[in-house]
Amino acid sequence: MPDPRLTLSRQGQVAIVTIDRPDKLNALDLAMLEALDGAIAGIERDRTVLAAVLVGTGKAFSAGGDIAAWAAMPPAGFGFDWVRFGHRVFSRIAELRVPVIAALNGHALGGGLELAACADIRIAETQARLGLPETGLGMVPGWSGTQRLVHRFGAQIVRRMALGGEIFSAAEALPLGLVDQVVDTGAAPDAALAYAQRVAARGPAAVQVAKLMLASATGESGGTAVETLASMLVAKTGDLGEGVAAFGEKRAPAFKGEW
Structure with a gap:
């Protein structure tokens, strides 16, 4: 409330x-x-x-x-x-x-x-x-x-x-x-x-990622920062899109390892 x-x-x-x-x-x-x-x-x-x-x-x-x-x-x-x-x-x-x-x-x-x-x-x-x-x-x-x-x-x-x-x-x-x-x-x-x-006024993505990196460096994040950064990185890959599509289509994924 x-x-x-x-x-x-x-x-x-x-x-x-x-x-x-x-x-x-x-x-x-x-x-x-x-x-x-x-x-x-x-x-x-x-x-x-x-x-x-x-x-x-x-x-x-x-x-x-x-x-x-x-x-x-x-x-x-x-x-x-x-x-x-x-x-x-x-x-x-x-x-x-x-x-x-x-x-x-x-x-x-x-x-x-x-x-x-x-x-x-x-x-x-x-x-x-x-x-x-x-x-x-x-x-x-x-x-x-x-x-x-x-x-x-x-x-x-x-x-x-x-x-x-x-x-x-x-x-x-x-x-x-x-x-x-x-x-x-x-x-x-x-x-x-x-x-x-x-x-x-600074680069929003850079600032927010830098904050995550600092949290990881100081040991405050309890692994949250590492997993957040890793998930963001993987989300940019073609493999994620292929994996989600394959799941929806009930087929084996054809991963290409694209970054």
Whole structure:
């Protein structure tokens, strides 16, 4: 079902996903996760979209998971309905066909940082703070904070955030690789859109294949990238057409090995 706290819009060939719950620092609940999942699925299907932007409204990019949404869940429900579902949604973002640019208009903490980490590029405003404060609540990062973040930023940086509770400023996060660019307050949405338009101006097939290759190189894809690339290659061959035709005609295929 649509959720007014999460919107999907277009600017040319760029899709913009906006988290709009400023009174709760854009904290996510189950309904918002479901809306986010739907928005990302729509972007994936729309071949006219060549890049995407993630942004929040108000003072924060996202404060992560809404404590009120999960605190009373029984352990099984918390694990399956909250953590595992959040993993699926965030993985869909990380594996999106097109590059994703996150505009960190403010703090990205806990699940908010895990969400930002799904993006290919992160542009932070100078006042933004980044960290994984979960252990201070007796909780652990649950939306791939100890997995995807380690792949992308390195284990030691994640140790400092998850074990020591360190919170990094945007300026501190830049040399650590947590963000790719720091801009003035209020400038992140426009800067992210400009970067997304830069991506969209490049060869779409090359960009999307390059993203798959990078996912394979970093070990994040779990083989999905390899099988996707291989399937695309085979789909270009004459053998595929012959095999499908032979199946429909109930005859033995006459493969030629054409590439």
